[in-house]
Amino acid sequence: MPHIDVRRLYAWWIDELAKTLTPARKAQRGWKTLVSSTATGIEVRHKHGSSVVQLGTLGPDAKPSEVAGLKKRVARSVEANAKDVLLRLSEADVVERVIQIPKAATDVIGPVVRNQLERIAPWPEAETCFGYRIVGVNEKSPGHLDVRIVATSRKIMDAKLAEARSLGLEPWSVEFASASDPEGQNASSLVELMSMAPDPKRRTAEILRGALAALVVGCAAIGGFGAYLVWDRQSQRDELAERIALVSARVEVSRQLTQRNAELRRQHTRLIGQKTASPAVMVLIERLSEALPDTAYLTELEIHDREARIIGKSENSTGLIPVLEETSEFGDVRFSAPTTREEGESMETFSIIAKIEGRALREGSP
Numbered sequence: 001m002p003h004i005d006v007r008r009l010y011a012w013w014i015d016e017l018a019k020t021l022t023p024a025r026k027a028q029r030g031w032k033t034l035v036s037s038t039a040t041g042i043e044v045r046h047k048h049g050s051s052v053v054q055l056g057t058l059g060p061d062a063k064p065s066e067v068a069g070l071k072k073r074v075a076r077s078v079e080a081n082a083k084d085v086l087l088r089l090s091e092a093d094v095v096e097r098v099i100q101i102p103k104a105a106t107d108v109i110g111p112v113v114r115n116q117l118e119r120i121a122p123w124p125e126a127e128t129c130f131g132y133r134i135v136g137v138n139e140k141s142p143g144h145l146d147v148r149i150v151a152t153s154r155k156i157m158d159a160k161l162a163e164a165r166s167l168g169l170e171p172w173s174v175e176f177a178s179a180s181d182p183e184g185q186n187a188s189s190l191v192e193l194m195s196m197a198p199d200p201k202r203r204t205a206e207i208l209r210g211a212l213a214a215l216v217v218g219c220a221a222i223g224g225f226g227a228y229l230v231w232d233r234q235s236q237r238d239e240l241a242e243r244i245a246l247v248s249a250r251v252e253v254s255r256q257l258t259q260r261n262a263e264l265r266r267q268h269t270r271l272i273g274q275k276t277a278s279p280a281v282m283v284l285i286e287r288l289s290e291a292l293p294d295t296a297y298l299t300e301l302e303i304h305d306r307e308a309r310i311i312g313k314s315e316n317s318t319g320l321i322p323v324l325e326e327t328s329e330f331g332d333v334r335f336s337a338p339t340t341r342e343e344g345e346s347m348e349t350f351s352i353i354a355k356i357e358g359r360a361l362r363e364g365s366p
Contacts, residue, residue: 009258014205014212021204031086033078035164035171037093042163044070046077053077058163071167078169087164087171089193094152094176095121098135100144102282109134113149121151129157131176131191150176150191157194172196284308284356287329295347296320303356309336310352317350330354 036043041059045052055077056070078085097120105112113132114125121128130151138144157174164171173196178189226243229236285301288310292298296314303309308330314320317339324333337351 009261014208017205017208021208030084032084033074033169034086034088035160035167035169036088037090037160039090039092042160044074044167044169046074048077058167067166074167074169083172085164085169085171087160087174089152089157089160089174089176091179093156093160094150094193096148096150096176096178098146098148100138100141101147103137103143103145106134106145109147113147116149117151120149121153123151123153127154128152129154129174129193131193133191148178148191150193152176152193170196284329287327288324291323291327292320293323306355308354308356310354311350313347313349315347317348320350320352324352324354329357331357 032047034045036045038057041057041062043057044055046055047053055073058066058070099113099116099120101109101112109132113130117125117128117130121130128151130149132147132149135146135148138146161171161174173192174194175190175192180189226240284303288298288301288308292312293314295316296312298310298312300311301308302311310324317335321333321335324330331354333352333354335351336353339348339350341348
């Protein structure tokens with residue numbers, strides 16, 4: 001019988017149950033105080049009813065007296081311990097990119113975006129904060145979705161949070177609004193980079209653990225009381241034996257379900273790995289299509305370990321070697337067979353082998 005890590009299984013079960021029981025999060029939470037990072041510095045605005053009042057702006061080289069003055073204006077306008085404070089970054093604080101992913105990969109969009117992050121952000125992954133939003137179906141490829149990715153470094157984000165906190169404000173979220181909608185009027189143009197709000201799923205999980213602990217204690221108390229009754233009353237032994245048999249049957253069913261759950265988790269992990277690798281292979285194919293001239297086309301593409309076998313037709317097969325060697329994805333490009341030309345055709349049939357280089361190999365590996 002395979003070893004079962006009960007603690008990990010319990011944690012996974014609680015997490016999945018909390019995810020099911022937690023209500024869906026609202027798409028966008030409103031704000032009463034907005035701290036915006038702009039080209040001129042930090043700008044603070046506050047809502048009074050239906051109107052928005054600008055409290056002031058701090059430049060990059062603001063003097064302590066200017067900080068103190070704006071802090072006083074904020075204290076007079078914003079109620080103490082205000083929770084609806086939002087920090088909005090500018091274009092100068094982030095990098096932004098739109099990528100395409102297959103529709104079939106929407107259930108693993110998080111791992112797909114993280115897999116593409118090192119090609120988008122100039123910072124190490126551990127120092128990068130990012131968010132994404134699905135824009136919609138790609139106009140040129142209906143089978144793909146456009147996904148907008150926005151990333152910034154933790155150093156930049158921490159600096160902006162420190163400036164907001166120096167004014168006595170504690171943001172609950174950090175977001176970015178696109179240049180076409182700097183005021184954030186359209187919710188679809190906003191991308192959340194980090195949320196300091198409590199995770200409702202975690203709270204639900206804590207409640208479930210407490211309830212289960214109370215249930216275990218209650219069950220233990222009931223079991224103890226039942227044992228006392230069995231010991232005290234000889235006539236109830238037959239009933240106790242029936243209960244034991246029923247519990248044993250339930251334990252066996254639970255064991256079988258546990259094994260089935262473990263197998264489903266392994267299958268789920270394998271499927272996620274396959275879906276996560278799919279977009280990177282498509283990027284490799286796209287680079288190959290861009291590199292080939294209009295006078296050449298592919299008929300076959302085979303990828304085995306570190307090598308790609310490219311078969312197709314071209315008016316000048318010899319000229320394809322330097323073209324492919326100039327790409328960053330291929331190296332050691334060479335013919336794997338002599339070029340041929342069938343009678344009556346103007347194009348040659350070529351067969352080329354090339355090594356897949358660097359990042360392309362890592363991204364394409366399942």
